Amino acid sequence: MTTLRPILSALRRHKIAALLIVLEIALAFAIVSNALYIVVGRLQRIDLPSGIDEPGLVLLQLATAGAGRGTVASAQADLAALRAIPGVESATAINSLPLSHSQWGLIYALHPMRTFSGGVQAPVYFGGPDLLKTLGVRMLQGMSFPPSAYRDLTPQNAFKIFVAARQALITQAYAKRLWPHANAVGKIMYMGETPVQVIGVVSNIIKPYISANAHDPGNYYAVFSPFRAAPDLNAWYALRCRPAVCPRVLKAAAGKLQAMHPTETLNAQESFMHMRQRYFRNDRAMAWLLAGTVLALLAVTAVGIVGLASFWVQQRTRQIGVRRALGARRVDILRYFQTENFLLATAGIALGCAAAIGINVWLMAHYAVPRLPILYLPIGAVALWTLGQFAVLGPALRAARVPPTVAMRAA
Amino acid sequence: MSLYHLRLALQALRNSPVLTALMVLALAVGIGASMTMLTVLHVLSGDPLPGRSAHLYYPQIDPRPLGSGGNANPEPPGLLTYIDAENLLHQGKAARAAVMYQGGDVVQPPSGSALHPFVVNSRLTGRDFFSMFEVPFRYGAPWSAADDAGAAHVAVISQKLDRKLFGGADSVGRMLDYGGHSFRIVGVLAHWRPVPRFYDLNASRFGQVEDVFIPFNTARALNLGIEGSTNCYGRPGKDLDTSPCGYIQMWVQLDSRRAAAAYKRFLADYSAQQHAAGRFQRPPNVRLDDLMQWLAYRHVVPDDVRMQAWLALGFLLVCVVNTVGLLLAKFLRRSGEIGVRRALGASRRAIFAQLLIEAGMIGAAGAVLGLLLTMLGLYLVRRQPSGYAHLAHLQPSMLLATLALALLASLVAGLLPAWRASRIAPALQIKSA
Amino acid sequence: MLDMRNVSKIYRTTTVETHALRDFSLDVREGEFVAVTGPSGSGKTTFLTIAGLLEELTHGEYVLDGVDVHGLDDNQRSRLRNEKIGFIFQAFNLIPDLNVLDNVEVPLHYRRGIGAAERRRRATQALERVGLSARVRHYPAELSGGQQQRVAIARALAGSPRLLLADEPTGNLDTAMARGVMDLIEELHREGATVVMVTHDPDLAARAERNVHIVDGMASGIIEEPSMRPAVRAQGEGAFRIPGAED
Numbered sequence A: 001m002t003t004l005r006p007i008l009s010a011l012r013r014h015k016i017a018a019l020l021i022v023l024e025i026a027l028a029f030a031i032v033s034n035a036l037y038i039v040v041g042r043l044q045r046i047d048l049p050s051g052i053d054e055p056g057l058v059l060l061q062l063a064t065a066g067a068g069r070g071t072v073a074s075a076q077a078d079l080a081a082l083r084a085i086p087g088v089e090s091a092t093a094i095n096s097l098p099l100s101h102s103q104w105g106l107i108y109a110l111h112p113m114r115t116f117s118g119g120v121q122a123p124v125y126f127g128g129p130d131l132l133k134t135l136g137v138r139m140l141q142g143m144s145f146p147p148s149a150y151r152d153l154t155p156q157n158a159f160k161i162f163v164a165a166r167q168a169l170i171t172q173a174y175a176k177r178l179w180p181h182a183n184a185v186g187k188i189m190y191m192g193e194t195p196v197q198v199i200g201v202v203s204n205i206i207k208p209y210i211s212a213n214a215h216d217p218g219n220y221y222a223v224f225s226p227f228r229a230a231p232d233l234n235a236w237y238a239l240r241c242r243p244a245v246c247p248r249v250l251k252a253a254a255g256k257l258q259a260m261h262p263t264e265t266l267n268a269q270e271s272f273m274h275m276r277q278r279y280f281r282n283d284r285a286m287a288w289l290l291a292g293t294v295l296a297l298l299a300v301t302a303v304g305i306v307g308l309a310s311f312w313v314q315q316r317t318r319q320i321g322v323r324r325a326l327g328a329r330r331v332d333i334l335r336y337f338q339t340e341n342f343l344l345a346t347a348g349i350a351l352g353c354a355a356a357i358g359i360n361v362w363l364m365a366h367y368a369v370p371r372l373p374i375l376y377l378p379i380g381a382v383a384l385w386t387l388g389q390f391a392v393l394g395p396a397l398r399a400a401r402v403p404p405t406v407a408m409r410a411a
Numbered sequence B: 001m002s003l004y005h006l007r008l009a010l011q012a013l014r015n016s017p018v019l020t021a022l023m024v025l026a027l028a029v030g031i032g033a034s035m036t037m038l039t040v041l042h043v044l045s046g047d048p049l050p051g052r053s054a055h056l057y058y059p060q061i062d063p064r065p066l067g068s069g070g071n072a073n074p075e076p077p078g079l080l081t082y083i084d085a086e087n088l089l090h091q092g093k094a095a096r097a098a099v100m101y102q103g104g105d106v107v108q109p110p111s112g113s114a115l116h117p118f119v120v121n122s123r124l125t126g127r128d129f130f131s132m133f134e135v136p137f138r139y140g141a142p143w144s145a146a147d148d149a150g151a152a153h154v155a156v157i158s159q160k161l162d163r164k165l166f167g168g169a170d171s172v173g174r175m176l177d178y179g180g181h182s183f184r185i186v187g188v189l190a191h192w193r194p195v196p197r198f199y200d201l202n203a204s205r206f207g208q209v210e211d212v213f214i215p216f217n218t219a220r221a222l223n224l225g226i227e228g229s230t231n232c233y234g235r236p237g238k239d240l241d242t243s244p245c246g247y248i249q250m251w252v253q254l255d256s257r258r259a260a261a262a263y264k265r266f267l268a269d270y271s272a273q274q275h276a277a278g279r280f281q282r283p284p285n286v287r288l289d290d291l292m293q294w295l296a297y298r299h300v301v302p303d304d305v306r307m308q309a310w311l312a313l314g315f316l317l318v319c320v321v322n323t324v325g326l327l328l329a330k331f332l333r334r335s336g337e338i339g340v341r342r343a344l345g346a347s348r349r350a351i352f353a354q355l356l357i358e359a360g361m362i363g364a365a366g367a368v369l370g371l372l373l374t375m376l377g378l379y380l381v382r383r384q385p386s387g388y389a390h391l392a393h394l395q396p397s398m399l400l401a402t403l404a405l406a407l408l409a410s411l412v413a414g415l416l417p418a419w420r421a422s423r424i425a426p427a428l429q430i431k432s433a
Numbered sequence C: 001m002l003d004m005r006n007v008s009k010i011y012r013t014t015t016v017e018t019h020a021l022r023d024f025s026l027d028v029r030e031g032e033f034v035a036v037t038g039p040s041g042s043g044k045t046t047f048l049t050i051a052g053l054l055e056e057l058t059h060g061e062y063v064l065d066g067v068d069v070h071g072l073d074d075n076q077r078s079r080l081r082n083e084k085i086g087f088i089f090q091a092f093n094l095i096p097d098l099n100v101l102d103n104v105e106v107p108l109h110y111r112r113g114i115g116a117a118e119r120r121r122r123a124t125q126a127l128e129r130v131g132l133s134a135r136v137r138h139y140p141a142e143l144s145g146g147q148q149q150r151v152a153i154a155r156a157l158a159g160s161p162r163l164l165l166a167d168e169p170t171g172n173l174d175t176a177m178a179r180g181v182m183d184l185i186e187e188l189h190r191e192g193a194t195v196v197m198v199t200h201d202p203d204l205a206a207r208a209e210r211n212v213h214i215v216d217g218m219a220s221g222i223i224e225e226p227s228m229r230p231a232v233r234a235q236g237e238g239a240f241r242i243p244g245a246e247d
């Protein structure tokens, strides 16, 4: 049986090497726990639900040239033609899409405001009566706009009309933000000094661009307004279809639009899944990069441990032989080195915890990185303990194979 | 440093090939990772207009009404309203000045072309844009001051668009159908790719410059659409240009500090005057950043890139500590030999020097391998989806920096172990402990 | 106590086979003090490594304190070493990283059922026995050769072994220090320990009850002056006691 005290006193005689291992493990621990946290944050962002029924949604955007083109009237004709394509279940125009990077935003408050600052910002979605159905957003409370409420938004009146809507649907998250304890339906909120009545609450839908923090409830703030949108305001056409037929629908729709507008051009045609993938590709790339770095870092740390431990074993060959002669079993020798490594790793992890928290505080101050959850420290600790044990296994096994005769025959 | 030392060092390295290889590899990985990220950082935080950037300024004023205050950004907005842009342009005394915004619309290929209509981005600005930023021309020249004043239907196009529409021929004098209007081409740009695309940071920061340039006044007269951001801080009216909405960027060239100070005073005076007239509600709140300050203020280098650079440096630190440990092991393994050398008359200095040379050789090998890994790393970065990815190329300065960093890292890593090993007492026999 | 019959040990390297011991037989009884002498390279150390279960024999039989060591696995051999044998080496073999007390405690760490307090008590007692109680906190490098060897003896004693194996215990010491160490070993023997000691020094060998001379891997029992007596093969039970040895 080994006890810790002799191991510690032996380590005290090899301060520099011991300190180096401790330092290396501490650095690795601090960096790995923070990097892992960032990786997980990114992966959580990538996995955020959009609130849309994603698989059956395809999108097209027509770029129009010149005044009088791509108007609401022409959009109605386009939509009628698109609905006639076999496989299309519903179709709508929409001013901006979740995760599309481009948003129309307004600020609403509970009291009339002389300026736009001071309320809670939300993206505004509008397009027409089929909007909710096409996206797959559900009415939770209240009701949707009556067909007569919809007005056309044109490049000429957009700025004036857009801010003058008197009725709105809001998402559950936004309702909860404005009226945490009350039913939002029927309540009045203010866009500047204009009162806007909430006539319904709908299921959450994600913003056109979201904050770095995956858990930010603001990612799901949204307001729906009763306007019809058209390509002249960069609106999209969104089509709902059965996922299996969507690729064919998209192709047919593109062909039809191009045929109807030979002088215009299709800016985009893609599935929502594709748009989503594009939105998060930086996050995915960053997650991969960090994960790769973490692995490389762990590999380098392991190499360091193997190197120093091998040296140690070699340096102590004689005393290992003596221990064996005095009755140590192979497994005693093995355990000696494993315990030693465990002690060094523990010291490194303790030091690393402090460093990890320090790095996190610094990252929080300079970048959009939230506080490191305490859970990551034990995870990192287990990772480095395991790494240390694996790394030391080779040298320790070599040590255990040192024959006891070494004690008799001076090498 | 003698030849003898070099030979000894080489021999020592060859004596423990696995340990040596591991050290070189670990160092190279650290060098590769950090140089990859530092190169990206370097490219992104570079000066897009070396030599001129110190004289280019971005004026900001604050026309926002008094708000509930608390959570509003105290800095003036980054975009000017049409009224303020016009006023600053005509009242300010700058060597050169240009207002601008980004548009985007469809280009109709000339009749007879097999091309489909396609969408391009445009920059709607004044003629000073080209001279202020020293934009190179392949054919023709910027439009004239009279074109600016008279809202002439003229355009400058990019080399890329010229190739696409006219096969790269001199298209000056030909017509461009953009957004349903006809423009006479007066110039074709040569290749121009400022990194970052500093003049408008609201749009793609590391993207290409626009394909079409049209006089600002012409664009406003034709009401050409705005592709960039529009920020309203009050209720917009029917006409955007009389609404409290900012959408215009402005750049001025000020050739001396004195001129810059005077211009900043002018901005404050203008604000005070607007305040007095009741148009501005806030007391004067102005900024006048030069180009590099503006880039820093707007955090042009993505946070991800900065974080990656820090991470890579941390990684390098781990690699250096690792190398310290391995070198220590390597040197102390030879305690016996070193003791005998000391007994045979080698001074501490000589031992120290010999071991440091050994460390340096590992550094040199690590540098070469690290350079290869850096190139591999940059290749991988270029395959990333981010907007700046394609800019990640190794520059000569970074190449030298890589070599220097590797050598420095290995020497720093060698110091402690070499010092420790040089303290080994002289001994007349090789004893095993 | 120690019964070897027809033991041979062959070291095989890629090029040569060395017969370090051939057909070697020796019986050491409980409480005996045997000195093993012989020219360099004759196989003395080899004999000790086999007697001490540090190596396995190639042919023959070896019964240690009633246990036939043939077929024991490494763990069982380790345990036997730990419980029955105390080693004293020419090069002392103290562990440089540990202080005197910790060194003496080493074998006790590998014995089951001994707590820290008991370990401490036994080690302190063993150090008192060799007269080094004042130096428990010293490290080996801070001791003279004689002191180091006394610590090594204390370490061998601490486990209360039945058999003490010593390979040239005085080989690295000057005469005065060597005498002190020898006195200690003799004292231990008087107290009942079985001692087998390899030595080059005829004077030291003479202090043993019996001398075994090894030539070329084979043992011969010798009475008194090794050089003056004809070599007699010592075969198993036929090993004889040295008359006149102090008893």
Ligand SMILES: Nc1ncnc2c1ncn2[C@@H]1O[C@H](COP(=O)(O)OP(=O)(O)OP(=O)(O)O)[C@@H](O)[C@H]1O
Pocket (backbone or CB within 6 Å): C011, C012, C013, C018, C019, C020, C038, C039, C040, C041, C042, C043, C044, C045, C046, C047
């Ligand atoms: N591991 C080994 N491999 C090969 N040959 C060995 C090995 N160990 C010992 N020998 C050989 O066995 C023979 C006996 O060696 P041993 O060490 O037992 O001699 P010794 O009597 O102790 O000599 P000395 O008085 O010099 O210590 C020698 O010829 C030696 O070379």
Ligand SMILES: [Mg+2]
Pocket (backbone or CB within 6 Å): C044, C045, C046
């Ligand atoms: Mg010998």
